[in-house]
Amino acid sequence: MIKLATIGTNWITQQFVDAVKETGKYDVAAVYSRHLETAKQFAAKNDVPHTFDDLTQLFSSDTFDTVYIASPNSIHFEQAKTAIEHDKNLIVEKPAFMNQKQMAEIQRLLTQHPDVLYFEAARNIHTPNFHAIEKQLGKLKTVSGAEFTYSKYSSRYDKVLAGEIPNVFSPKFGGGALQDLGVYTVYDAVTLFGMPEEVAYYPQLIRTGVDGKGTAVLSYPEYTIVLNFSKISNSHMTSEIYGLKDFIELDDAGEIQHVDYVDSQGKRQTLGNDEGRNPMIPEALDFARVINDPNDKQNKKDYVYWQQLSVYVNKVLFNLRQDAHIYFVGEKA
Missing domain, CATH: 3.30.360.10 (Dihydrodipicolinate Reductase; domain 2)
Incomplete structure (x- = not known):
């Protein structure tokens, strides 16, 4: 059983939690929110035993092995880095990262932590x-x-x-x-x-x-x-x-x-x-299949393919923004 933690308590997190429960492949073990009371409310609604309002404590916890990140887009990168550094598998809501620089850094970290699996939650x-x-x-x-x-x-x-x-x-x-x-x-x-x-x-x-x-x-x-x-x-x-x-x-x-x-x-x-x-059920099943048996030949092939798609989509999104001169806070024009 995959031990799952969630970052975020919004509607899409609820939909993902509903999906993973229906698959029977996951145990939702922990919830993080910036506000502990919000985490507790979400946990009570979904029968989740552990709650956190401190990311350091969350990632230092042994209550889970995989984290679902559904925070605001610009926060994904730092949270994903921390997850990889703590050897936690990660499922990141789309768009996973803001630009090619962030994506390249994530790919570099993944090579340093070869047992960590990263998925972008492109459900369609x-x-x-x-x-x-x-x-x-x-x-x-x-x-x-x-x-x-x-x-x-x-x-x-x-x-x-x-x-x-x-x-x-x-x-x-x-x-x-x-x-x-x-x-x-x-x-x-x-x-x-x-x-x-x-x-x-x-x-x-x-x-x-x-x-x-x-x-x-x-x-x-x-x-x-x-x-x-x-x-x-x-x-x-x-x-x-x-x-x-x-x-x-x-x-x-x-x-x-x-x-x-x-x-x-x-x-x-x-x-x-x-x-x-x-x-979200099909993606939850696909991710569970790879997490539970990463060395299976077909699972390896699918995982590499999804990784490449994530990199390609990240590049296209960034190039589209560049073409339209749309920049986010902290990005150099």
């Missing part, structure tokens, strides 16, 4: 629906491009409109649409089509200094991939991967709960339907 690429897309994509005679859309109005934007700066819209904490919902679309593109030759980003900036929504264009030798994402508006536009007369249709690029293939005659075939299922 672990789902059965995504694997169904991969399988059908391999059957397309021609690929002529794709458009991925993921737009969900954030309740935190109400606070922005009221004059506040919540973390998800703060340059201090690495916020913005690209760093949140946009990550899913970048993971879709990079996993399915590889690294683009060029990227361009056209953001809609909000008063806090980050992007509230935007459109990114990834250029490949024979086609382009267009990414649309927003945290300040809703959209029910589907996402599509184009053949010639046929295409693959996703309900959206983030949750991917329903996938269809439409052939050249317009006949529609459902490839996958996961509506209502906790979307």
Whole structure:
């Protein structure tokens, strides 16, 4: 049984805790929050025995072997470094790190601690629906491009409109649409089509200094991939991967709960339907599989592949921000 600690007590941590409990592969052993009372409330709700409000004490504890990091984006790096230095496996919410310098340092530390496993929690690429897309994509005679859309109005934007700066819209904490919902679309593109030759980003900036929504264009030798994402508006536009007369249709690029293939005659075939299922269960199962048997041949192969994807996505995100001249606090322009 994997002994898990969580950093963060927000909704996404709750969703992950629900997921790992459903897998039966994890025992949630510890909770960290900056405020001990918040940690205790989360622990009581989820039947977790240990609580911490001091990171040094947390990482010095022998109550867990794997930590799930769901703190604000800009804090991931330091917490991940500490986890590796204490030989704890780590699952880091996307986007794992802010830039290529941070990613390179994490990779360097991992080579110094070869028994430590690092996973970026990009849940969409672990789902059965995504694997169904991969399988059908391999059957397309021609690929002529794709458009991925993921737009969900954030309740935190109400606070922005009221004059506040919540973390998800703060340059201090690495916020913005690209760093949140946009990550899913970048993971879709990079996993399915590889690294683009060029990227361009056209953001809609909000008063806090980050992007509230935007459109990114990834250029490949024979086609382009267009990414649309927003945290300040809703959209029910589907996402599509184009053949010639046929295409693959996703309900959206983030949750991917329903996938269809439409052939050249317009006949529609459902490839996958996961509506209502906790979307974090597949990634929790994948991570547990590797943690519990890291030397298995297939597990090693998958782990190396996920590592490479994490590095690639980090690079694309950084390059998109550079193209749009979006910088976070502490970064040199």
